[in-house]
Amino acid sequence: MPNIPVAFGQQMQSILGEEFEAFMQSLDSQSPVTIRHNPFKFHPFNEGKEVPWCNQALYLPSRPEFSKDPYWHAGSYYVQEPASMFIGHIVKQLIENIDKPIVLDSCAAPGGKTTHLATILHEKGLLVSNEVIKTRAHILQENITKWGLNNVVVTNNDPSHFTKVRSFFDILVVDAPCSGEGLFRKQPESVSEWSENAVEFCSNRQKRILEDLWPSLKPGGFLVYSTCTYNTSENEANLQWLSEQYDVGSVEIKFEQEWNIHFKKQANLSIFRFYPHNTNSEGLFVTVVQKLEESDYKNFTHLKNPYFHKIVKEDFARLKEIIKGENIFLKQQPNGMVNLLPEHFYESTEFLATRLKVIYCGTPIAEVKGKDIIPMQGAANSIYLNINNFNRAEVDLSTAQKFLARQDFDLDTETGINLVIYNTVPLGWIKKMPNRINNYFPQEWRLRNN
Numbered sequence: 001m002p003n004i005p006v007a008f009g010q011q012m013q014s015i016l017g018e019e020f021e022a023f024m025q026s027l028d029s030q031s032p033v034t035i036r037h038n039p040f041k042f043h044p045f046n047e048g049k050e051v052p053w054c055n056q057a058l059y060l061p062s063r064p065e066f067s068k069d070p071y072w073h074a075g076s077y078y079v080q081e082p083a084s085m086f087i088g089h090i091v092k093q094l095i096e097n098i099d100k101p102i103v104l105d106s107c108a109a110p111g112g113k114t115t116h117l118a119t120i121l122h123e124k125g126l127l128v129s130n131e132v133i134k135t136r137a138h139i140l141q142e143n144i145t146k147w148g149l150n151n152v153v154v155t156n157n158d159p160s161h162f163t164k165v166r167s168f169f170d171i172l173v174v175d176a177p178c179s180g181e182g183l184f185r186k187q188p189e190s191v192s193e194w195s196e197n198a199v200e201f202c203s204n205r206q207k208r209i210l211e212d213l214w215p216s217l218k219p220g221g222f223l224v225y226s227t228c229t230y231n232t233s234e235n236e237a238n239l240q241w242l243s244e245q246y247d248v249g250s251v252e253i254k255f256e257q258e259w260n261i262h263f264k265k266q267a268n269l270s271i272f273r274f275y276p277h278n279t280n281s282e283g284l285f286v287t288v289v290q291k292l293e294e295s296d297y298k299n300f301t302h303l304k305n306p307y308f309h310k311i312v313k314e315d316f317a318r319l320k321e322i323i324k325g326e327n328i329f330l331k332q333q334p335n336g337m338v339n340l341l342p343e344h345f346y347e348s349t350e351f352l353a354t355r356l357k358v359i360y361c362g363t364p365i366a367e368v369k370g371k372d373i374i375p376m377q378g379a380a381n382s383i384y385l386n387i388n389n390f391n392r393a394e395v396d397l398s399t400a401q402k403f404l405a406r407q408d409f410d411l412d413t414e415t416g417i418n419l420v421i422y423n424t425v426p427l428g429w430i431k432k433m434p435n436r437i438n439n440y441f442p443q444e445w446r447l448r449n450n
């Protein structure tokens, strides 16, 4: 068991009462290994118990070496802690009665909840996935590209910047940075970072984040607030504070008793708590509230000086070949990069580009360089890729790993651009030359320690 601070033990004793011993014992047990499949890609895992609140996720009997698995690099699945998948369960219910929902995942890196939310919103809604820390925003962008859907915009902003985007989102997901008590079993190093001062610091930071983001939520919209910590300062007390500042209402979320989630109503608000001794997961706190305040604010979208350019006819005909499907909506960035956007949300993406630091918008599928059209990594990972329109280089496991590690390998394939495919799953692009192979797998994504 990690060396638990006395004050933490006392706190848990008072929260859990007679369940305290069972909780402490669970900290000595193994964390479960769970993956969530990408429903639009090949499913490599077939054995394992389903996560009760997510039918796309499985508990695996053992832990594979994920970083060496080509399917992991190709976005066939995401390794995600099971309790976190409950956020998807909630959002799925919230969007049932919303036409074309726009959702903000405000603290999104590395992207567990975001890839889940993008899946739920696929061909229905737009997801804005924000991360304030630049290096983490790039990891988020990588995971979203690999996932292969085109309904995500990634921003790299501080929560305070969202006051420029008022009454815009139907749902605001705040998976707040926290003191991490719920991760003590999985990441024992987080124990040494815990202190009562750290809890207070986190609680104040969470209030600031909520205060900054609140105006961006539409009247009638929903806030989903979560932390992976147990103390009440970062959880119930913040909710109490929120309901004193703003007009909020309760929201009913359907769930099954047999999932063993601690559920309570406090001041009429629904509160869910996950504990490792009950739910075969790490710890999580989640709640949902509805914004009841009125607002007469209207976002003014004008497309006089759009960020994206129209694509010239000849280029469009060739670019269309990369993607399958009828309604292909492509736009070009000033730097020549071409993105596959969700057409219905085009005006919203332009609006966001004028207000926020947008670092990714729909799937980047190709670059137009003079007469050349060069397919990009985003196209290889896209669920819309038209595989049949490319030369294909089918590779075995060892060659796939060399490709992903950007190591040298040889292949007997057509000269020119080839799509590298491992057991039906596209991994990326190479250019076969007479005496060498150019590897276009992004340098920053390469498999290390192969």
Ligand code: SAM
Binding pocket: 084, 106, 107, 108, 109, 110, 111, 112, 113, 114, 131, 132, 133, 136, 158, 159, 175, 176, 177, 178, 205, 209
């Ligand atoms: N939602 C993510 C997922 O499912 O993969 C995990 C998010 S983690 C709990 C919290 C995130 O908040 C981190 O990525 C962290 O970088 C970010 N963060 C840190 N300080 C922040 C701040 N002041 N405002 C907003 N986000 C912050």
